[in-house]
Amino acid sequence: xxxxxxxxxxxxxxxxxxxxxxxxxxxxxxxxxxxxxxxxxxxxxxxxxxxxxxxxxxxxxxxxxxxxxxxxxxxxxxxxxxxxxxxxxxxxxxxxxxxxxxxxxxxxxxxxxxxxxxxxxxxxxxxxxxxxxxxxxxxxxxxxxxxxxxxxxxxxxxxxxxxxxxxxxxxxxxxxxxxxxxxxxxxxxxxxxxxxxxxxxxxxxxxxxxxxxxxxxxxxxxxxxxxxxxxxxxxxxxxxxxxxxxxxxxxxxxxxxxxxxxxxxxxxxxxxxxxxxxxxxxxxxxxxxxxxxxxxxxxxxxxxxxxxxxxxxxxxxxxxxxxxxxxxxxxxxxxxxxxxxxxxxxxxxxxxxxxxxxxxxxxxxxxxxxxxxxxxxxxxxxxxxxxxxxxxxxxxxxxxxxxxxxxxxxxxxxxxxxxxxxxxxxxxxxxxxxxxxxxxxxxxxxxxxxxxxxxxxx
Amino acid sequence: xxxxxxxxxxxxxxxxxxxxxxxxxxxxxxxxxxxxxxxxxxxxxxxxxxxxxxxxxxxxxxxxxxxxxxxxxxxxxxxxxxxxxxxxxxxxxxxxxxxxxxxxxxxxxxxxxxxxxxxxxxxxxxxxxxxxxxxxxxxxxxxxxxxxxxxxxxxxxxxxxxxxxxxxxxxxxxxxxxxxxxxxxxxxxxxxxxxxxxxxxxxxxxxxxxxxxxxxxxxxxxxxxxxxxxxxxxxxxxxxxxxxxxxxxxxxxxxxxxxxxxxxxxxxxxxxxxxxxxxxxxxxxxxxxxxxxxxxxxxxxxxxxxxxxxxxxxxxxxxxxxxxxxxxxxxxxxxxxxxxxxxxxxxxxxxxxxxxxxxxxxxxxxxxxxxxxxxxxxxxxxxxxxx
Numbered sequence: 098x099x100x101x102x103x104x105x106x107x108x109x110x111x112x113x114x115x116x117x118x119x120x121x122x123x124x125x126x127x128x129x130x131x132x133x134x135x136x137x138x139x140x141x142x143x144x145x146x147x148x149x150x151x152x153x154x155x156x157x158x159x160x161x162x163x164x165x166x167x168x169x170x171x172x173x174x175x176x177x178x179x180x181x182x183x184x185x186x187x188x189x190x191x192x193x194x195x196x197x198x199x200x201x202x203x204x205x206x207x208x209x210x211x212x213x214x215x216x217x218x219x220x221x222x223x224x225x226x227x228x229x230x231x232x233x234x235x236x237x238x239x240x241x242x243x244x245x246x247x248x249x250x251x252x253x254x255x256x257x258x259x260x261x262x263x264x265x266x267x268x269x270x271x272x273x274x275x276x277x278x279x280x281x282x283x284x285x286x287x288x289x290x291x292x293x294x295x296x297x298x299x300x301x302x303x304x305x306x307x308x309x310x311x312x313x314x315x316x317x318x319x320x321x322x323x324x325x326x327x328x329x330x331x332x333x334x335x336x337x338x339x340x341x342x343x344x345x346x347x348x349x350x351x352x353x354x355x356x357x358x359x360x361x362x363x364x365x366x367x368x369x370x371x372x373x374x375x376x377x378x379x380x381x382x383x384x385x386x387x388x389x390x391x392x393x394x395x396x397x398x399x400x401x402x403x404x405x406x407x408x409x410x411x412x413x414x415x416x417x418x419x420x421x422x423x424x425x426x427x428x429x430x431x432x433x434x435x436x437x438x439x440x441x442x443x444x445x446x447x448x449x450x451x452x453x454x455x456x457x458x459x460x461x462x463x464x465x466x467x468x469x470x471x472x473x474x475x476x477x478x479x480x481x482x483x484x485x486x487x488x489x490x491x492x493x494x495x496x497x498x499x500x501x502x503x504x505x506x507x508x509x510x511x512x513x514x515x516x517x518x519x520x521x522x523x524x525x526x527x528x529x530x531x532x533x534x535x536x537x538x539x540x541x542x543x544x545x546x547x548x549x550x551x552x553x554x555x
Numbered sequence: 556x557x558x559x560x561x562x563x564x565x566x567x568x569x570x571x572x573x574x575x576x577x578x579x580x581x582x583x584x585x586x587x588x589x590x591x592x593x594x595x596x597x598x599x600x601x602x603x604x605x606x607x608x609x610x611x612x613x614x615x616x617x618x619x620x621x622x623x624x625x626x627x628x629x630x631x632x633x634x635x636x637x638x639x640x641x642x643x644x645x646x647x648x649x650x651x652x653x654x655x656x657x658x659x660x661x662x663x664x665x666x667x668x669x670x671x672x673x674x675x676x677x678x679x680x681x682x683x684x685x686x687x688x689x690x691x692x693x694x695x696x697x698x699x700x701x702x703x704x705x706x707x708x709x710x711x712x713x714x715x716x717x718x719x720x721x722x723x724x725x726x727x728x729x730x731x732x733x734x735x736x737x738x739x740x741x742x743x744x745x746x747x748x749x750x751x752x753x754x755x756x757x758x759x760x761x762x763x764x765x766x767x768x769x770x771x772x773x774x775x776x777x778x779x780x781x782x783x784x785x786x787x788x789x790x791x792x793x794x795x796x797x798x799x800x801x802x803x804x805x806x807x808x809x810x811x812x813x814x815x816x817x818x819x820x821x822x823x824x825x826x827x828x829x830x831x832x833x834x835x836x837x838x839x840x841x842x843x844x845x846x847x848x849x850x851x852x853x854x855x856x857x858x859x860x861x862x863x864x865x866x867x868x869x870x871x872x873x874x875x876x877x878x879x880x881x882x883x884x885x886x887x888x889x890x891x892x893x894x895x896x897x898x899x900x901x902x903x904x905x906x907x908x909x910x911x912x913x914x915x916x917x918x919x920x921x922x923x924x925x926x927x928x929x930x931x932x933x934x935x936x937x938x939x940x941x942x
Contacts, residue, residue: 101850493592494591494735496594496734498591498594499593499594503715503719508818510865512865537867537868538840538842538845538867539864539865539866542794542864542865543863543864544863545793545853545859545861545862545863546860546861548845548846548849548853549854
């Protein structure tokens with residue numbers, strides 16, 4: 098195998114070049130450690146500090162200059178930045194990482210003394226009739242189009258789901274000229290008539306941000322429907338209309354050419370789970386989170402987790418948590434250079450940000466999966482409906498793995514990343530123990546050419 | 556049903572098949588399973604129906620299989636599998652597309668010819684083709700294939716479907732299946748065995764231990780010391796592609812099996828060892844085994860290099876120290892039967908039928924006395940359990 102894998106070494110590997118990974122890599126490199134920063138995308142920044150293509154930057158300006166500056170600092174600090182590099186597997190507590198070059202498929206193995214996982218989060222989608230129609234997208238996708246390419250996902254857009262993330266997406270869509278037919282929020286986080294967010298708060302800055310978004314929406318006359326949800330999307334070749342239901346029983350229809358639906362974010366925990374670290378149920382009760390201490394150390398010695406993959410808390414918390422984990426790794430590998438006082442300050446800030454995340458969890462609870470109609474497709478990759486999953490679960494002792502085996506739900510290219518949490522909820526025995534599909538190598542589909550002697554990697 | 560005729564321990568393919576064949580004969584059967592049915596080796600295996608001889612050793616396998624000995628049983632299994640979907644009233648994605656066993660060297664080709672002679676004697680139709688003849692049938696084979704034996708009876712059944720299908724058919728015949736019911740004790744009560752799971756118990760004159768890698772542990776509960784040597788092996792599966800290959804492709808010199816399943820994915824295996832056997836959870840895959848297995852499969856079927864590996868997994872293989880199957884009543888322990896070991900997937904219908912016949916006091920369709928558990932008993936293992 099040595100001949101098919103390129104070997105390399107570093108003191109620390111940081112997996113994920115978003116806010117948590119960037120902040121961590123900077124602290125580690127400035128502390129004198131050799132750091133390799135790995136990211137599947139061809140640019141650093143992750144979702145929040147996403148980079149605009151060169152011509153678009155020239156035309157529209159820099160997107161989030163703070164990210165540009167952070168990435169520059171990281172590169173200048175001597176971090177070995179490997180973009181376009183997929184980490185598809187790991188063993189030995191994360192001290193061995195297996196990589197694949199996204200463009201060439203070439204395989205690599207990195208040996209480290211400690212590893213920080215900062216792989217961020219996915220958007221949470223929940224199935225409803227019509228959710229697989231073209232034109233039904235996630236808010237994150239709409240935001241990407243609007244901010245990177247300055248393209249509205251549709252001329253008329255319905256935004257729906259739950260969570261504070263819908264607000265900046267709505268504003269970004271308005272900025273690129275889309276008309277927002279409605280913002281359909283499942284819960285009641287916003288005070289009626291007043292542009293403010295409910296709840297008692299210790300994070301004025303974050304709340305002011307939300308209030309600003311709400312003001313913008315009000316100025317554009319955007320209809321905000323709370324206590325409402327999408328019941329179904331309709332259309333032949335693409336979405337043309339959306340049924341909205343209010344919790345009081347009222348149902349109405351909106352015409353639209355794009356529907357963005359999202360229910361917040363789900364941590365991307367495959368690597369720590371693959372490495373066998375202890376997990377616990379997250380506040381939504383639907384995800385297994387790695388158990389970490391205040392510095393992001395997991396139960397696996399030498400393996401750290403920071404950012405949204407350790408629990409959804411947003412960009413500010415991600416940066417601080419990344420720094421905290423980096424300080425902990427410095428104390429471990431280079432104790433003479435560790436700065437205890439800085440870590441203490443970061444810890445205090447992280448606690449304050451955590452409280453804001455807890456508030457978000459309270460304000461935006463998730464809907465039940467119980468009312469997903471039987472006919473609705475849940476696993477898009479393999480085309481498996483909610484009814485098929487329920488039936489298999491009932492005849493198969495409600496065993497998640499048996500349900501997967503019987504229906505093929507979760508066996509497609511995404512390996513259950515999208516649907517696993519729903520399959521688990523539908524198959525569950527209702528004991529409040531969210532099972533999930535086991536994390537397995539390869540974490541993403543892996544080009545095989547590189548393993549085959551004499552084959553040209555394409 | 557606390558007083559069945561037979562308690563079957565293990566709801567893998569052998570337990571499911573045994574329960575079905577026993578129930579067909581009118582026996583009242585209870586199946587006890589420590590976890591979910593079909594969760595271990597039976598659900599993680601490759602699903603190959605090996606009708607031509609498998610002469611090959613798994614990577615790391617120390618003792619060779621006596622391939623010639625197994626051929627009459629494989630011949631019998633072939634007949635069973637031909638009727639299985641009809642018999643169970645279920646689609647198990649059965650495919651009998653035939654299979655190639657390829658050779659790359661002169662020595663390997665010689666082995667193919669030797670094997671062909673045993674197959675001829677056992678009544679299994681095979682022919683040895685030149686590399687070009689084989690490539691004419693399956694142009695995906697690389698130029699490195701020097702010769703190949705061809706058997707039209709080789710095939711595949713979906714391991715995720717066959718055991719549930721057996722269990723469903725068995726339940727229709729009145730069999731009780733208790734999942735998540737680990738056996739915690741076996742006591743001898745007169746001529747019967749009392750099988751305990753926590754505070755529940757079932758008493759029957761016959762116990763069938765088909766617990767796969769746990770055969771040793773379950774037997775020990777009854778005071779029987781059976782030597783097994785379970786290992787963990789791993790499988791690899793690619794993304795789905797349109798139908799390109801309906802044959803099973805194996806290698807005479809090395810552990811390798813490749814076929815395309817009904818859903819379109821290509822399954823690549825060959826008994827390559829996983830990192831370790833974890834009896835308490837899921838065994839971990841080995842990256843060197845992955846690299847080795849894929850490299851070898853890609854050497855024979857270069858088109859695999861254009862695909863992506865979707866998933867890999869490891870599962871237990873209930874091997875015996877002599878690599879031969881084990882089936883029959885334990886000497887000195889009337890009514891205590893064991894079945895397991897090599898090629899349990901292919902042989903499952905035969906073993907279900909054989910156990911049912913043995914329990915009914917009939918002769919099996921093919922003699923299996925030489926495969927009985929007596930050879931695997933520890934010397935001090937014949938002490939009966941005190942009542």
